Amino acid sequence: MNGQMLKALLWKEWRETRWKWLAFYVAFHIPAIIGTLVFTFNKWVRFDIMVMNNSMANQYLQTFLLVQSGFVITAGLFLIAFFAGGAVAPEIDNRSMFFLFERPIRRRQILLVKFAVGAIQAIVCVGFSIITTLSLGYAALVVVASGVTVSGTWHQFVSVLASGLRGTLWTGVIGLMVFSATFFFSVIFEKWWVGVIAGAVSLIGMFYFLGGQIFEWILTNVINSSKAGQLNLELYAKIDPLPIITMLIVTSAFYFSAEYMFGRKEMK
Amino acid sequence: MSIVGLQTGEASLNGLRTMKGVNIQNKAEMAIETQALTRQFGDFLAVNGVSLKVPKGSVFGLLGINGAGKSTIIKMLMGHLRPTSGQVTLLGRTLDKDLVEIRKRVGYVSENRYLYEWMTVAESVKFTKAFHENWDDAKAESLLKRFGLPMKKRIKQLSRGNRARLCLTLTLAYNPELIILDEPTSGLDPIVRRDFIENIVVEIGEEGRTVLFSSHIVEEVERVADYVAIINEGKLLMTSSVDSLKASVKRVRFATNGTRPDLSEIPSILGIENLRHEQIVTFKNFTDETLRLLARKGITDPEILPLSLEDIFVYSVRAEREKAVQET
Numbered sequence: 001m002n003g004q005m006l007k008a009l010l011w012k013e014w015r016e017t018r019w020k021w022l023a024f025y026v027a028f029h030i031p032a033i034i035g036t037l038v039f040t041f042n043k044w045v046r047f048d049i050m051v052m053n054n055s056m057a058n059q060y061l062q063t064f065l066l067v068q069s070g071f072v073i074t075a076g077l078f079l080i081a082f083f084a085g086g087a088v089a090p091e092i093d094n095r096s097m098f099f100l101f102e103r104p105i106r107r108r109q110i111l112l113v114k115f116a117v118g119a120i121q122a123i124v125c126v127g128f129s130i131i132t133t134l135s136l137g138y139a140a141l142v143v144v145a146s147g148v149t150v151s152g153t154w155h156q157f158v159s160v161l162a163s164g165l166r167g168t169l170w171t172g173v174i175g176l177m178v179f180s181a182t183f184f185f186s187v188i189f190e191k192w193w194v195g196v197i198a199g200a201v202s203l204i205g206m207f208y209f210l211g212g213q214i215f216e217w218i219l220t221n222v223i224n225s226s227k228a229g230q231l232n233l234e235l236y237a238k239i240d241p242l243p244i245i246t247m248l249i250v251t252s253a254f255y256f257s258a259e260y261m262f263g264r265k266e267m268k
Numbered sequence: 269m270s271i272v273g274l275q276t277g278e279a280s281l282n283g284l285r286t287m288k289g290v291n292i293q294n295k296a297e298m299a300i301e302t303q304a305l306t307r308q309f310g311d312f313l314a315v316n317g318v319s320l321k322v323p324k325g326s327v328f329g330l331l332g333i334n335g336a337g338k339s340t341i342i343k344m345l346m347g348h349l350r351p352t353s354g355q356v357t358l359l360g361r362t363l364d365k366d367l368v369e370i371r372k373r374v375g376y377v378s379e380n381r382y383l384y385e386w387m388t389v390a391e392s393v394k395f396t397k398a399f400h401e402n403w404d405d406a407k408a409e410s411l412l413k414r415f416g417l418p419m420k421k422r423i424k425q426l427s428r429g430n431r432a433r434l435c436l437t438l439t440l441a442y443n444p445e446l447i448i449l450d451e452p453t454s455g456l457d458p459i460v461r462r463d464f465i466e467n468i469v470v471e472i473g474e475e476g477r478t479v480l481f482s483s484h485i486v487e488e489v490e491r492v493a494d495y496v497a498i499i500n501e502g503k504l505l506m507t508s509s510v511d512s513l514k515a516s517v518k519r520v521r522f523a524t525n526g527t528r529p530d531l532s533e534i535p536s537i538l539g540i541e542n543l544r545h546e547q548i549v550t551f552k553n554f555t556d557e558t559l560r561l562l563a564r565k566g567i568t569d570p571e572i573l574p575l576s577l578e579d580i581f582v583y584s585v586r587a588e589r590e591k592a593v594q595e596t
Contacts (some may be wrong), residue, residue, distance in 0.1 A: 008398035012384070098382035101348060103399040104371040267348040268309075 001109045009100075009110065013117040021121040024083055028129035029136065031071045032064065036140045049140065053147030057138075061160040062231040064137040065167065068130050069218055069237070072171045076126050077178045081203050084182035085196030087118045088262070093190045098267055111262045115183060115255055122179040127172030130164050159233075166237035169244070170218050177247045178203060180254035187258040187265070217243060298357070299324045299446045299478035300345060305354035307340050307502075314340045316502040317354070322480055322495065324445075327473040329489030329510075330482040331581060332499035338482035339379060341499070342450045345480075346376050359446060372400070375444035379451040381435045385424035389417050389434060393441075400442035408441035429460040436468060447472055449481035453488060465492055486578040496577065498584055501592070505584045506552070510577060517580045518554035519573040520562070521546055529565040534558065539587040548573075550583045 001009075039049045052060060088111070091097040100110050138157045141148050182199030189195045207214070221235035300322035307315040315337045322328045332338045343349040345356055347363045347370075356363050358370050383392060393412070397403045412419070415433040417426075426434065432452065439447060449469070453461040469492045472479050483489050489496055490510065497507035506513060517538070523546050531537060531549065536558070538550040551558055554572075562570055575583070 004398045008395050012395065016386070094385075095380060095382045096384050098348070098378060099384060102346065102371060102376050103396075104368045105399060106368060266350060267343065 001105055005103075005105055005109075006113065009105075009113040010117065013113060017117065017121065020083060020086070021125065024079060024121070025125050025129065027079060028072065028076055028125050029133050032068055032133035032137060035064075035067065036137055049144050050146070052141065052145040054149060054152035057141060057145075057148055057153040058156040058160070059231065060141060061134065061138060061157060062233055065130065065134055065160055065164050065233070065236070066219060066222060066231070068133045069167045069171065072126050072129060073174060073214060073218060076129070076171070077175065077203055078200060080122050080126060080175050080178045081182045081199035082196050084118060084122065084179045085186050085199055086192045087114055087183050088186040088258075089190055089192040089195050092265070092267070093192065095267070101267065107263050107265075108259050111187070111259055115180075115258070118183060119176055119179055122175050123172040126175035127168040130167050130171060131161065134161060134164050163233040163236045166239060167218060169239065170237045173244050173247050173251075174214065177251045177254070178206075180251040180258070184254045184258040184261070187262045213243070297324050298322060299326075299359055300328075300480060301357040302341075302345070303355045305341065305344060305356065306352045307337075307344060307349060308352045314502050315344070315351075318499070318502070318504045320497055320504065320507060322478060324478050325473075325476050326494040327469060327479045327492055328481070328495045328497070329493030330480060330497050330499060331484070331486060331489045331577075332482070333484050333585065336484075336499045337502035338484075338499055339450055340502075342376075342448055342480075342482060345448060346374075372402070373445045375439035375442070375447045377432070377435045377439050377447075377449045377452055379454050381428075381431045383423045383431065383435065386422060388420055388422050389426070390419040392423060392434065392438065393419075396438045397441070402442045404441055404443055407443070408437060411437040411440060428455045429457065432456060432460070432464065436464075440472070444477070446478045446480070449479065451482055451484070453483065453485070461488075486576075486581050490577040498581055500585045500588050503588065505588055506580070513580060514575065514577065516553045516555075517551065517575055517583075519548055519550045519575055519579075519583075520554070520567075520570040521548045521573060522562075522567045522570040529567060531565065534561045534565075538583055539590070550575075550587070552584075 036049070049060070088097075101107070134157075138153075142150055142153070178199070181202050182195060185195040185198035185202075186192065189198065212220075217240065218237045221238065222231060222233060225232045225235050298321050300320060302318055302320045305315055305318045305320075306313070318337075318341060320341075330338045330341065340349060344351050345358065347367055359373055361370055363370065384395070387395060389412070393408060397405075397408070411433075415430070415437065417430055417434055417437070423431065423434070436452075452469075453464050456464065465488050469479055469481060473492070473494075481489075481493075493510055495507070495509050496513060498505040506517075508516070525545070528542065528547060531540065534551075536551050536553040538552045540550075541548040559570075562568075
């Protein structure tokens with residue numbers, strides 16, 4: 001595969017998925033946006049942003065980070081399964097994949113581009129949504145709250161953002177694993193919705209067997225180590241190489257299984 | 269009617285083996301060669317031991333009714349389906365080792381003309397160009413102009429005829445040595461169909477490229493093909509140059525005067541029709557020797573009836589079916 005072919009494949013993938021993933025990315029911010037709006041405009045909510053001051057900003061940002069992380073590792077992963085189900089299957093189902101199969105390019109190269117584009121989009125959505133929602137939340141705080149100034153809260157924001165990067169790593173790796181599993185199902189099953197169901201079922205299985213640990217890796221340690229009214233982000237998404245490497249190995253196993261199946265797939 | 273001696277494979281390549289200076293037995297001169305190609309789907313035998321030889325520079329028609337196995341053969345040639353057994357060689361290379369190289373040199377237009385529906389014509393041209401080093405911009409432009417394809421229209425908005433024309437443009441623009449067309453005229457109106465077959469396929473053939481096309485319309489094949497292979501229920505019934513096929517397959521009519529001669533010793537009989545006072549025998553490979561053998565049976569003045577390719581197709585398929593009925 002030369003550069004021109006790669007460029008063409010990337011262009012095709014981007015054109016086919018850009019609106020889907022944009023919608024996906026927006027969807028990841030919806031809870032944060034709704035939460036911010038409620039806190040801002042609903043007078044009966046105890047957590048009123050408008051009356052906040054610089055000393056309360058840290059607590060607000062930490063809560064924001066935890067809520068978004070909680071959303072991403074529950075509903076977000078199902079969203080990934082939903083979207084990854086359509087990574088390969090529809091093109092096989094409607095036979096447009098024939099068009100690529102007739103080109104002088106190896107199947108594994110076609111699949112690699114599909115996987116790479118999808119995986120990057122998944123990581124951006126689940127991982128970076130933590131950073132972007134946190135940034136959006138901070139921007140809303142600065143704009144809306146009369147007692148909050150950028151100069152007085154910037155260091156707090158940067159500190160929470162640094163913790164958020166750890167969360168981004170964790171959720172990105174978990175998201176990648178979920179994406180690769182559903183991607184694998186999308187290669188096996190020609191109907192995209194079968195791949196989605198298989199992905200959702202395996203996700204439920206993952207939560208059943210690993211759910212407690214996943215929450216512990218990212219969230220539970222924070223809550224357990226927190227004192228009344230004060231969160232402690234030191235243990236939030238603490239980097240632990242073993243589960244991260246394990247999940248990357250599982251991701252690779254799913255990808256190479258998908259590659260094997262894709263290589264053997266017949267177009268009847 | 270009794271059936272004698274129908275075989276699959278290369279049996280009917282005997283006699284006139286050369287055409288357009290191409291020796292059918294010379295491996296290096298073959299654009300496509302299959303050996304005992306077989307494909308089974310569960311219990312269903314879709315392709316049964318097909319051995320084909322498509323000479324370089326020829327227009328080769330794969331003729332068979334719908335469901336005969338033509339598309340399955342073509343999909344195996346293109347590597348979309350794996351043969352259950354048998355071998356495929358395209359342009360002297362095997363699919364499992366040289367797939368990418370083969371795809372650089374082979375163009376394929378499938379019956380359903382698979383394209384990305386959301387692309388415009390211009391986008392699909394640009395997209396396809398990226399994959400082919402031999403892409404000829406001038407040729408693509410001239411074909412697009414000739415076909416009057418609307419560059420800004422999305423593919424999903426194109427008529428079937430224009431889709432077919434676009435597929436052909438995308439295939440011809442990279443100058444493949446071998447072009448495989450699976451039912452290229454399927455779903456097209458008669459005018460587009462005739463243009464496709466008479467102008468395009470003939471033109472490609474005249475450029476010295478090899479064309480293999482499948483069709484269930486005998487007239488199409490007869491009009492443009494140098495060689496033909498008749499496929500029925502996954503079996504290759506006959507393969508030869510069209511001219512030699514017409515020269516070798518004959519119907520012979522003779523009076524019986526009440527007693528019917530025993531013809532079981534005469535080889536290559538496709539079928540016998542017993543009428544009230546005469547018999548009509550169809551021979552797969554009619555030669556002077558056949559005449560001598562008939563004379564030995566007392567048939568000294570038979571009437572030799574000419575056969576069109578359609579007649580040959582119908583008789584050979586019918587004979588095969590009756591043979592299958594007898595066997596069961």
